[in-house]
Amino acid sequence: MIATTSPAPDLGEETSGSGPKGDVGYLQWFVFGLFFIFGGITSLNDVLVPKLKELFELNYFQAMLIQTAFFAAYFIVSLPAAALVQKVGYMRGAVVGLLIMMAGCLLFIPAAGAGLFIAFLGALFVLASGVTLVQVVANPLISMLGEAKTASSRLTFAQAFNSLGTTVFPYVGATIILGSLATVSAKDLSGEALIAYRAAESAVITHAYIGIAAALAVVALVVWFNRNRLIEEKAPDVGFLRAFNLLKSPRFAFGALGIFVYVGAEVAVASLMTNYLMQADTLGLSAQHAGERMAFYWGGALVGRFIGAFVMRYVAPWKVLAFVALGAIALIGISVSTTGAISGLALIAVGLFNAIMFPTIFTLASVGLGKRAAEGSGIICMAIVGGAIIPPLTGYVADMATLRMALVVPAVCYLVIALYAAYCRR
Numbered sequence: 001m002i003a004t005t006s007p008a009p010d011l012g013e014e015t016s017g018s019g020p021k022g023d024v025g026y027l028q029w030f031v032f033g034l035f036f037i038f039g040g041i042t043s044l045n046d047v048l049v050p051k052l053k054e055l056f057e058l059n060y061f062q063a064m065l066i067q068t069a070f071f072a073a074y075f076i077v078s079l080p081a082a083a084l085v086q087k088v089g090y091m092r093g094a095v096v097g098l099l100i101m102m103a104g105c106l107l108f109i110p111a112a113g114a115g116l117f118i119a120f121l122g123a124l125f126v127l128a129s130g131v132t133l134v135q136v137v138a139n140p141l142i143s144m145l146g147e148a149k150t151a152s153s154r155l156t157f158a159q160a161f162n163s164l165g166t167t168v169f170p171y172v173g174a175t176i177i178l179g180s181l182a183t184v185s186a187k188d189l190s191g192e193a194l195i196a197y198r199a200a201e202s203a204v205i206t207h208a209y210i211g212i213a214a215a216l217a218v219v220a221l222v223v224w225f226n227r228n229r230l231i232e233e234k235a236p237d238v239g240f241l242r243a244f245n246l247l248k249s250p251r252f253a254f255g256a257l258g259i260f261v262y263v264g265a266e267v268a269v270a271s272l273m274t275n276y277l278m279q280a281d282t283l284g285l286s287a288q289h290a291g292e293r294m295a296f297y298w299g300g301a302l303v304g305r306f307i308g309a310f311v312m313r314y315v316a317p318w319k320v321l322a323f324v325a326l327g328a329i330a331l332i333g334i335s336v337s338t339t340g341a342i343s344g345l346a347l348i349a350v351g352l353f354n355a356i357m358f359p360t361i362f363t364l365a366s367v368g369l370g371k372r373a374a375e376g377s378g379i380i381c382m383a384i385v386g387g388a389i390i391p392p393l394t395g396y397v398a399d400m401a402t403l404r405m406a407l408v409v410p411a412v413c414y415l416v417i418a419l420y421a422a423y424c425r426r
Helices: 024-043 045-055 065-088 090-106 108-114 117-144 148-177 191-225 240-248 250-278 287-292 294-311 317-337 340-354 357-366 370-383 386-400 408-423
Strands: none
Touching: 024 045, 024 090, 024 117, 024 148, 024 191, 045 065, 045 117, 045 148, 045 191, 045 250, 045 287, 065 090, 065 117, 065 250, 065 370, 065 386, 090 108, 090 117, 090 191, 108 117, 108 191, 117 148, 117 370, 148 191, 148 287, 148 294, 148 357, 240 250, 240 370, 250 287, 250 294, 250 340, 250 357, 250 370, 250 386, 250 408, 287 294, 294 317, 294 340, 294 357, 317 340, 317 357, 317 408, 357 370, 357 408, 386 408
């Protein structure tokens, strides 16, 4: 339950109160852990893009289908996930999501055995379905566990743990998964040698995801044993298709669009980052070292979210959102118009300005949802499908022109976010 300060038309019944009862302090740290897990797993896609691009000799558009397979799950699964959470509760919903994530990780085993790109895409979709369910649980839950007036700050702080995961996982993943790309290339092999190379490199990917599956099993077990710590008020069962009437609110609908373009821009930049930093006119790095630099991109988001959690206690969230959106556009402009270290570092620095966008857009859009918070979270999580659509569009521009020109696509996305911030000053 989220306490609201003003009525919002057409958003259903609103309530006020202190939120769910239970061990709130403990639960906040539990939710922080969930943000760490799904953030880290999502960021591993940025390592898989250059890996599978090389392994299956894909162009940029085809390689970006990795993100399409992953983020399409948000569009397909989000509302059913919200309905499930309404039925079984947040804690049990989190367990189901973690188990689905574990199943997706284990599907990398038959995908590697088949040696088919489409099999990897299928495993990623299942994995993302679990991530979607966990995120539908985590976003409204952290907003509920405290005072409404500090919800934006609290969600931003939780997103810092998301960024901690996105900082740690890509660095480790680049070392494990991308290490061999510097010495061997699928383009130089054929016949039996190519088949053997793909099998060996696919096994490297599989081992990494088996380790993640084992960790997820442990977390799911811990959550199950703590499932009764939260005493929840059951939300009204309105049918998940009715959730779409939340889009009658211009503020909520514009916010959903903001999430769409934000996720698309962030994922597009991250997906191209490794190849961008490998270019001779930027940093000229090897695949492994370029992939490791992703830690600085996501690390910037980590630092920015801690800063943002503090700043938004004193500065209106819409002002902070407008500032970082315009800052991201400026950094992309610098990266595109320069060469060498400045070009590479400017693009990496975009991560710092991404930091507070998701939680701020989410909370600005969710004002007044009351008991329909789970439905609103489902709709907003559907909007994360921007990560499935905008990266392939960016990849297509890269194929038709250059990686530098392709960055115009995320720049336009950040412009939409700046416009949403201006709209929310009303």
